[in-house]
Every structure is written in C-alpha cells, then in structure tokens.
Amino acid sequence: MKTSRLKNYGKINRDNDLSFTWDNKKYKGFKGDTLASALLANNIGVVGRSFKYHRPRGIFSSGVEESGALVTVGSKDRRDPNVRATTQELYDGLKASGQNAFPNVNFDLAGINNYLGRFFASGFYYKTFMGIPPFEWGKGTAIWMFFEKFIRKAAGMGSASTLPDPDSYEHAHDFCDVIVVGSGPSGIAAAIEAAEKKLDVILVEQDSLIGGDQLSEYEFDSSHIENQIKNLGIKVMTRTTAFGLYDNCVVGLLERVTDHLLLPDKTLPRQRFWTIRAKHIIVGAGAIERHIAFNNNDIPGVMTVNASKHYLNRYGVLTGKKIVITANNDSVYETAELLSEAGANVTVLDSRTNFEIETNKTFEIRRGYVPYNINGSKKIDSLDISKSKNISKSETINCDQVLLSGGWSPAVHLLSHRGVKPKWDYENACFLPSDTKENITMIGSSRGLWNKNDCIASGVAGATDALNRLGISKTNYFFPKPGGWKNPIKPLYEVKYNKSRSKSFVDYQHDVTSDDVRLAHREGFISVEHLKRYTTLGMANDQGKMGNIIGLSLMADLLNKEIPEVGTTVFRPPYTPVSIGALSGRNVGKHFRPLRVTPMHQWNIDHGAKMIEVGLYQRPWYYPKENETLSNSYIREATTVRKTVGICDVTSLGKIAIQGPDSSEFLNRIYSNGFSKLKVGKARYGIMLRDDGIVMDDGTSWRLAENEYFMTTSTGEAAKVMSWLEELLQTRWTNLNVNVTSVSEQWAGVSIAGPKSREVLNNCVIDSSVINNNNLPFMGVTSTFLKGKIPCRIARISFSGELAFEVYVKSDFSNTMMDLLWENAKKNDGCLYGLEALGALRVEKGHVTAAELDGRVTIDDAGLSKMASSKKSYIGSAMRKRGVLKNNDREILVGFFPANLKETFNAGTIVCEKHNIKGQGIGRITSVTYSPELGHWIGIGFVKGGLDRWKDTILVGADPVRNKQMNLKIVSPHMVDPKGERMHA
C-alpha cells in the first residue's frame, strides 16, 4: 500500500501541525486528523496484530466498526488499550502503540500462531477445559489456574494501566421533546423540522464534526449547518455516542469531553455519562459497509470502499496507488470515480454481470469477477480473481490496495436494544428495522435508504411522525421505500477457495474464519446464539458490526436455509464501549457511597477513636492508648467495663417515634413478645418477625407516655424496619391510629455500662434520685435533665450484661453530654469503649446481632423461644410454626470453646463432626472474641440440634479459607454471668 496526502483534498487544518509518536517514533499530522488518517498519511500499513493468530492487521474502516486498528493510546496512568485509531482524534503529543505483539507489530514473535491454527480453532477452550474436577476444598481449581495465566497472556489485546485513574467522570441528566441520534442528512433534516415546530431538540453525533456521511463529500462544510441548527435552538452534542436505548424513551449517552486533548482541563471531566429523558427518539444512525470473506482478506491494505472515500475527502489521504474495488452493489462507483480522479489506478470487480452504470470511464469494470485470494503478508502484492464463484479461470492483478463492499447493514442496534427484531429484506440484502409502538422512529440509511434525497425526506417524515405521536400535529407523511440503487444488489458474502489452506476471515477482530463457522456447524452449534458463543463471532468490542451478517449467511448456506430463518443475534447496549470510569462517575473512593457519622464523630476522633464502617456509619472501633494494638485495646476496654465503667457511642441505632392511641396495639402486633401490658416508664426488649416467621430485627421500645413509644432498632436494619412499619400502617392496618416518625438523626445516644455506671450518672444528672434503683429499676425509663439543663431520656438497658444505662439527648447536645459523662467516668477509672469491646462483651453474654440474625434464623434457632408469646397472634406467629422451621435438625445458637483453650478461631469457621469434615458441615461460628473474663477465645454460632445434642462431643472447626482446623467444645451461649445478676444490681 502506497498512501499519500493530497494537496487539494480534505477538511484538515494544514496550518496546524501536530506531532505524535507511534511505537516510539515521531510523526506529523494535522489538526482534524484521526490517529488512523495520520498513520495512513505517514504510510504506516501494519497497525496491529490479530487476536489469536497474530496476523499483521491494517486499518479496515474509518469509523466505530473498526476491528483492525485497535491501539493503545496514552502512557502511564492514562494508558488506554483497544482504542479505535479510526475514532481517536489526533492531538499534539499523542502517544500510541500497537498491541498484541512482541517486540512490535511489524515483527511479532507470536506470528508463529498463524501456523498453529488448529490449536486455536473455535471451541478450543471449551474442549480443553471440560471435565475439570468439581470445586472442592483445596483442590480442583489448580488445572484452570495453571492454564489461565498463559491463556490470558496470549489472548490479551493491550493492557490497561494498573495505576489509579487520574481523571474524573460525571453523570449528567437532561430532558427534551425529541432526541435525534446521528447528524447525517436525515438527522439534520429531522432536527430542523422538529425545532421549527417549536420542539425542544437534542442532536447527538459521535463524531467531532456534524454531517455524518456528508463528511466524505468533497464540498461539504459542517460549520455552515452547525450554525444554522444552533440558531434554531437545537442542542448539539458532538463527540457523544448514544450507546443504548432504555425503557420509556431514556437514552444513554457517552460524551467524550477531553479524550481529544493531551492534558485535560482540570475543571472538566474526561467523559460524561448522560441520561436523557426524551418524549420521542429519532434514530438516524446510518449504515455500515460489509466486507467479503475470502482467503487472506485481512492483509494490511484491505479496507471498505467508503472508508477510502472518507480518507480522501475528509483527510486528504489517498489510500492506494493501484486499487482494486471488489463489490456487488452500485454504491462503489462514485468512490471509484473519485479515487481515479485523485490519481489512483482503479479497477472495479463487480460480481454482477447485468447492470447499467454511468461512469466517467476513468477506470476499468470487470463484470462478473470476484476476488478469491490476496497475495502478500504485511502488504498486498496482488489479488487473485476469477470469473464466477467456482474458481475456474483465474487471473492475478498486481495492486497495493483492495477495497471491499459486500453491501450495507443499517445500524439497527439501538432499536434492537428495545427488543424490536429487525426483518430481512431480500431486495437490499440487509436487515431493516421493524415498526415499534414505542416513540422511536428510524430514519435515513438506518432504515435502508441509500440515497441522500431519500434520507432527507425520511428525516422530515420522522419529525412529523414524532409530532403526530406527541399529539402536536396530525399531518400525513410517508417514508421513501428502502433501497435507492439503480441496479439490485447481488448477495456476495463469501468466495470459497478450497485449494489453499489460507484463512478467510468473517470476524477480523476475533479471528473467526469461514472454516470456524463450518466447524461449529459440524459440531452441532447451529443456532445463531450457540454459533456466536462457540466461535466468539461478533463478541469482540466491535460486536460484529461488519462480520455478523457474513457469519449468518454462511450458517444459512450450511443449513440450506435463508438468512432470516437462521435468525439474527440480539444487539445489546452499549453500541460502542463505555468506560467503567464513566459508569461509576463521581461514585468512587470516598464518594462510593454516602457516609454517615454520629453527631459526636469528631469528639470520638479527638478522644483517640479508631473508626470502623458499619453499614454506612462510621463508628468507634477501639480507643488505643499509646502503643496499644486493636486486641490490647479492646481487651482493656472490655475488662474496664466489667470492672468499673465504660462509655460507648450507640447513636447509629435506628430510632423511631411511635405515637397515637393505637400504638400499644400496633407494637403488640409487630413484636413476638407481649407489649400490651408494658407500663408507662418501662422499656422492653422485643423481636420482630417477618411474615414468613423468620427474625427481622430486634431492639427495645420505651413507653414514654400512654400513647407514645420510643423504639430502637439495630443499626443495619433501621431503614428496613421504618419502611416496614410504614407499609403495615398504610397498606394493611389502615384503621390503626398510629403515626411513625424516624428520629434517628434527632437523638444522640450513649451507653454507660459497668458496676460504676450509676455513680457516673449520678454526677451527671441534676436530680440523682430519679435514677436510683427504686425509681429506675432494670428496664426502667425516665425523662430528666443532665447538668446544664440538658433534657435527656435514660433507660436502664444492658447489652453487656453489666449494670448499664442508655442516655439520649438531642443531637445538638451530644458533645456536651460526652464531655460531662467522660469527665465523671475518668474519676471512676472508666474508659471509652468501641465496637470491638462491645462485641466481646455481648459474645460473652451470648447476645445475638446482625451476624447471627442473618435472615435465615428463627426465634427458636436464636434460643429466644421465651420471646415468642403464646397468648397472642403477631406478625409471623403462624408461619414460624411451619414444619421446616420446627424440625429437629435446625441449627440452634450455641457457644464455642476451643477444646485446647490456647487455640484461637475465626468467624466463618464451619463446624463438622470429627469423621465427616466436608461441605457445609453441621453448623457455623458467627462471632468470636477473646474473652477477658474467661481468659481464652470464645465464640457463638449455630449447630444442628444445639447444645443438648453435642454438649459432650468434641466437634471440629474447619476453616478452609485459612487452611486451619481445630477441635471445638460446645457450651451454652451464655458464657458469663448466665443468671444476669450483674445487670440487676
């Protein structure tokens, strides 16, 4: 291939030189070039190596369908693999390199794969890795793991940077009446027509310039049209791809904001992910020219016909000197004229014999001829041609470029996203869009219109269709008939030549050959969807934009069927690749999810807290002193609570105000235990079940007044419980007079636990008599004042098993409360304690939390049968008695000791019988801790049959993740102070 930049052609800015590097060498291009046009202008033919066979590949197209020129652009943290050189705008300083080759695309050591083809035929992976032994602990995956390394390495198409992405991405939203996808003649016409009728219009174009196919015209200047449509108030979005259509007229757009710049403006995101909500969608996405399968049809220098025209008139690059165009349709003759006028020697092979065409006679037309083999390796030397498809009289033409046109495929992808199946049109040999009831209209060549005037007419008709469907007008309109060529197309998908073992490519990017399709057929993969998966046809990042139809036609031939009987694969979003960065937008790092902190968050940090995430909340984990580790710290904290007193932030618990005359009845229905007799000034621990009898959540409810309760829920289930209560009141028990309000944010809560907790609190409240043992007995509730006249609610509730109080103040007073409590706790040798110590204290007591109540556990499993009232009905009371929830093999809450008390274990350990260590075992350990009170590790969890069945048996704790096993003793979950004497003190 001998390319050249022509003086009088192209829309590039020749006053604006750009320099770029390709495989570490410097080259020059112009503003307005793509990387592909600049490479061509510099006569670089080999730009990549193919996926499986490492064959040299060139530039096949000039657009998004590119499957040869996939390159790596950028360096270091901005290294982007698999960029289509045909859509990458050139900028000064651009660094690009070839992929899938070592040391480079011109000399690739793995080129040997070309001769080892049989190892890479379709189905290789499936056949080789079938029969891998089932996954079991510690074995079985090794074979795959061994091969995976090599396969991944051999199959890689470029590699992404492993450094953090330095760019930012945005999510954006917009609304409009009509969105027009594509700015070709039809899209422009539609946008203008709709805007003139006062509709709010967005026009989207994936290219940097508007115009679509007109950019391949010598005269066309997009700036004129751009001004005209902007004056009409049309919002024009260039460098923006409509990658998917979704329900209710939602269009997903990817706007490439700074991909055409070397160093992006720091105030701009690299890309924007747009969600557009339109009332009507008009798609003028164009059509894509197909290639033809024949031997060595992938040698660099092969290109689609219209790509060559585009390079000539847009970039001023003549892509060959001696060009053979092989075709089966009329669309190529304009290009043939243009190329020969520009100085190339052109020959057209047309597989048709009877057709009339008017040309300027500057090139030769060979009627009835087809190509069957290209000679050359890194460049084209010559083309073997034959009159008729059964290669008889053959002939060889010397040439440096072969342009292909096997017909055109309308881009029906976006409509296909909506589940609308395209219909095969025999006359035009292509799939055409079907009608849909949704507000989507296809226009231009994406509905199979091949000439410009028809496209423009269809744009106006499309806009009228939109106006009618939106109820704005009632105007008659008609769409031109599909087609528009003088002579009919004659299907030509493959020219088969058996006498040589050369490869004939259907899908360039995944190296799928005609023989691969035939192999799939022989092996029974005859459905399109199977064919696709077995051969990977159409599964590369071009999604088969060029090759799919050829694959279908080959399968149709083999099955003696027509193409529509074989079917078509369904296109799914995205139309072109969307970066993960754009999908995540700003939701990365710290912003990955919302952060919730308690009002005393800063106070906790100022007092040395190390924080841990619990759901969305940041909670104090432990408060290390000097060089303490986590375990030093929590053991000290837990010990201090049992010995003197500790203070813990419990604000993250859910808090709900329940008010109204039927509040008691309401609570009595939602909790499994009785609430109707709870007196004012008392709190009660309660368990809520789901409808199906499984535990939903636990917490306390405090009766503040006759018709007012204060409910606490677990941290994790707070939102769910709130929605659940609202659902019950609004949908099921609509006659109950109850109001529920979330007050989680309004109240700051703290737990004061330990034998000295009352002494601490005595010094903090204004009137200490309200909290003495008579006035505030176990589970008592009072509303009183902390010193400084701070109103507070106090309940004598214990989670740690010690004498303990929960104190709540309005969130604004949280720091004052903490200062006050801490000052007095210090005087009593107290400590601040975090979640880790809280966990140790509650595991010692056998109290369950979210780790145990995981949505599979019943009230009986949790050892809380006493909490299930037999005197009333409540949510879940019928279903908790289901047979499956009552059988003897249920896993019941127990405590665990290591048989050898010096050993440790982890949560997640699987409990097994000694001689049957496999599978899911007979239970699991859910929470573990070192017990300062007992002096060794303890755990709680579940075992089939519970304590009664196993109390005298040694079981085995298997921890396959850590490759560990230890013997376990099963004990009561209530490991410290089982009678609860301390908390009643």
Add this chain to the structure above:
Amino acid sequence: MIRINCPYCGERDHSEFSYGGDATIKYPSLDSSEKEWTEAIFFRKNIKGFQLETWHHTNGCRMWLKIERSTVTHEIRSVKPCHPDLQKVVENNK
C-alpha cells in the same frame, strides 16, 4: 427507567422509590392458619401485562403507593396512595 407520578411529589425517577410487591394480596388476619398465610406470602401470579403493585416513595414523601404497571413495557397507568382514606382525599382534590 421508570418515571412515577407521585400524587404528593409529582413526577419522579424510579430511583427514588423502592418496589414493594403485589398490591392485590389480601393479608389474612394474624390468627389465620399457616395455610392461609402460606398462600398470601408465597403464591404469586407471574403476570404478563398490567399488574397492581406497591411502591414506597422511600427517598421522597415516604408514602406507599398502589401502581398499575405493565410488566412488558413498564408503562404506568395509574398511581394512587395505598391507604384508602388518603386515596379519597387525593381524588377529592383532583
């Protein structure tokens, strides 16, 4: 991408809402049998076309809504409060 016209808040994106379930279920009284509850909880029709379902305007007014939605096209035909008294209020204010 569903848009829901909340009677209290106006048209909002579905991401503000949480899906509830079948709005036609008559939940039995709490003292009903296991059989009745089993049918209410576990037996669901797999409707192709319009169905009545509950949605919670979780990140909005927190009202539970009864919505008629097509399972094929996501078209929404009607949106009402679940609570019958509130339904009347909304209708009277129309």
